[in-house]
Amino acid sequence: MLELHAITAGYDRRAPVVRDASLTVTPGEAVGLLGPSGCGKSTLARVAALLHRPASGTVVLDGTSVRHYRHRAPRAQRTAVGVVFQQPRLSADPRLRLSDLIAEPLRATGRRASAPARVAELADTVGLTPDLLTRRPHEVSDGQLQRACLARALVLRPRWLICDEMTAMLDASTTAALVRVVEDYRTATGAGLLAVGHDQTLLDRWCDRTVHWDTVTSAARKTPA
């Protein structure tokens, strides 16, 4: 279970972006979180991915509550979550070749030996040709780079996937291709998914259950809009 209880988080203590938000994803479930621009859904996704320390509230990951975030989080918890961000350009180190980009999590966790085989396998899964793997981010398109970012998120075989507007920058065909990769992975491993986005049609098609931002935060629970 990935449980978020009464999360309040933000960048300014006096004006938190997320107030008292709660959300639960059960193993194998795909939950779509739908909300308008700037409502704080990306911040909540960052909390769920252990990348942002909430001001209050608790995150429970597979029964263990999370005490530390970012680099302080224990490795077992960190590697249980794979994240894909909205902007591949901003989430890829411009100095790394795509093959190194995908292999980076393996290196960081001391599994360097398994990298070449795993990268080749994943490149095939996400549809990257060997030629593309030798390039650096500025030499590939957004769609191709996002494919690499998805491969990087899957390389440690996470039990949870957080896709924060993964497809917002992409065209229809690449969107459908990446969603298929995620779904194939989930079918094979039973991983849970939190997909954040603002395209209701897409999330309804993709996820088992779509929740609207208003129903996640407490303000709306008390006074339904």
Added chain:
Amino acid sequence: MTERPPAPVPAPAETGAVTAPPPAPAAGAAKTEPAKTEAAKTEAAKTGAAKTGAAMTEAAKTEAAKTEAVKAGPATALPAPPAGAGAAGRAPVLSVRGLSVRFLLPGGRRIAAVTDAHFDVAPGECLALIGESGCGKSVLASALLGLLPANAQTAGSAHLGDLDLLTAGERTLARTVRGRRIGLIPQSPAAHLTPVRTIRSQTEETVAQLTGERNRSALRTAAEQAARRAEFPLDHLDRHPHELSGGLAQRAATALALIGDAPLLLADEPTTGLDRDLVDRTVDELRRHVDADRALLIITHDLAAAERVADRVAVMYAGRIVELSEADAFFGAPGPRHPYSRGLLEALPDRSFTPIPGLPPELGDLPDGCAFAPRCDRATGLCATLPPVTGPVACHHPVPAPARTPEDVRA
């Protein structure tokens, strides 16, 4: 602001029909209410003509007639098209013929980013250019604005009125085209806005540059009006770009692009990162500008947005426009005819949600024949040769339109 008074003088009489409007609103029009703006514009056009002599009078009259027509509203048929309009329709604002862009890379590699593009955009019309990422859409936009890097080579022509944008000098482009005759709504507003200044300061600067307005309070009002037009919340005007969400930054950039009242708007992915409601609002706002007799070239991969706003659709694949058709026919019945366009539509989540197999080809290593053939289920040996553009579609085996109308047979 200094170039405003001499602007009508170097403009030759034949370009007057298009060049007259940009300096016109400068005569205080920005301050007046929208209803009065048109009248003020006509007045300004007349005064401008009186000052610059007899040569300008004809152009000014045409302009005045056009302004009258605009005032009457887009719903009524436009009488007396301006000089130069053919019998078939009105003279296009932008006319692109055989536009190609090549990037030369070290080691002698050549990237064919755009190849042989032909299209027109008429006033009051919206053309949507759609295609997968990395197919050359944005390069086309940069070429039209003269913003290509130094290692790019262009061929063909892109006429904006009588000005060929591909051969025009940097000085002409910077002083009379960008912002004044072509408004650009950029792809990533975060990179477009100046990070160290507030939105208000950038908006006021743009107003001052484009209209010559100096008065502080008038600038403030005009900037707020510009923000309101793009639905940018006024209480966010004093923020810096990094304090805005993606949607708000996009609206700030849209507000800047609309200030110059340019006859052609170029929107490069204006809806990236916006939620569906905001996409609809942005697109409707753009549509309002089209209905006010401006031309809009919208580059997008958001097919839903394209469907909402476009009159015509151009599908681009691997640098070539492979299909150009009416939006109604494209999104409704009989549907697109190029297999690639079909694949794009079928990838939508509210259709079959199946991706097109394979990846787009490398623009530096295009096959001699149809670039889509390796991914196409209708491909045959014939596809090793380049398909000619027959009618609206460039394909050897286009999907036949189910119900053949006489137009299709002729095409």
